[in-house]
Amino acid sequence: MSSGAPRPTIGAVVLTMNDRPTEFPRAMDSLLAQEGVDLDVVVVGNGCEPAQVPDRVRAVALPENVGIPEGRNIGADNVKGDYVFFFDNDAVLPATDALAxxxxxxxxxxxxxxVQPRIADPDTGVTLRRWVPRLRAGDATRPGTVTVMAEGVVMVxxxxxxxxxxxxxxxxxxxxGIDLAWRLWNHGHTGLYKPDILVHHPATNPARHERFYRLNARNRVWLARRNLPxxxxxxxxxxWTLITLWRFRERTALRASLAGFREGLRTDPGTRSPMSWRTVARLTAAGRPPIF
Known part of the structure; x- marks a missing residue:
């Protein structure tokens, strides 16, 4: 990018529940240190009044926890920029040119x-499989076109x-993230994984409790019903059912997953907009047929 070129305009969205008093300030410091971009930042308090918000940043307080995707939608409505950067509140941008x-x-x-950067644990350098947006996730350093995303750190x-x-x-x-990526692809767009752009994030796993399994299963059903021919x-x-039976042998996990599966079949998945067969072919050619 030449010195005379206009700086990219980026709206950054960060969610908080005021439950990371140590991690959140580090995340915000690294975000506000970004160079070479015009940055507009909002912190959305999901069911709270955001605390520890820097002076340069706007805050939006939601009276109740509306969930992560809706919180991010509200955040996107409250920032300006040609691009929107969604950023977890316990992540850190180690380089000041990451957004640029x-x-x-x-x-x-x-x-x-x-575009998704590579997410890695700052202490071990480990990139979890769920952070690599493709089926063959063994080599987290391999770049390329991708059909899904790790929604916690991504620029759109x-x-x-x-x-x-x-x-x-x-x-x-x-x-x-799969739902949004499929819809983006259905409008003729693509996605890119850039592992040479690094983001630090602690390598923790989401709590495995009944609600986790239920929502995971319900949303898989909704995802298919909304988007597939x-x-x-x-x-x-x-x-999905075969993979679930193979992965989850514990009775509580299976029971909650099956309850979520039934809920997904019986409840409204939201607006149905099935992808075209051309999109199915494009996703398949890019390495991930939409039956996985």
Whole structure:
């Protein structure tokens, strides 16, 4: 990017529940230290009045916890910028040019709608499999086109984000990144994984409790019902069921997963907008058929 080129405009969205008093200030310091971009930042308090908010940052307090995807939608509505950067409140940007480099990728390719950096634990350097947005996640340092995203740290082109309808707010938690990515691809866009741009994030696993398994299962069903052509829905759900039976041997996990599966079938998944068969072919060619 030449010195005379306009600086990319980025709206950054951070959610908080005031439960990370040590991590949150570090996250905000690293975000506000970014160079080479025009940055507009909002902190959304999900069911709280945000605390520890820096002077340069706006705050939005929500009276109740509306869930992560809807909180991010509200945040995106409250920032300006050609690109929107969604940033977990316990992550850290170790380099001050991270946002400028992500934006440069979007500047270079108008068909590109989102870019994800590599997320790694700051102490061990480990990148968890769920942070690598492809099926073959063994080598976290391999870049390339991707069809899903790790939604906690990702930059999205605003025009594409709005065209796709934003995050599925009613999901509350889990699989909203796949839903958004599929809809972006269905509008002719692509995604990119850039592992040479690094973000630090503690490598912790989400709590495994009944609500986790229930929401995980419910949203997998909603994801298929909202986005897939009708003939592919049973294949997708059958694949998910087999994987669940293989992964979760503990009775509580299976019971909660099956309850979530039934809930997903019986309840409204939100607006149905099935992807075209051309999109199915493009996703398959990119390495991830939408039955997985």
């Amino acid at each position: 480099r992500l934006a440069a990728e979007l500047d270079r390719d108008t068909h590109l709608s989102y 082109r605003r025009s594409a984000f709005e065209l796709a309808g934003g995050w599925p707010g009613h999901f509350f938690l889990f699989h909203e 009708a003939p592919l829905i049973p294949f997708n759900l059958a694949t």
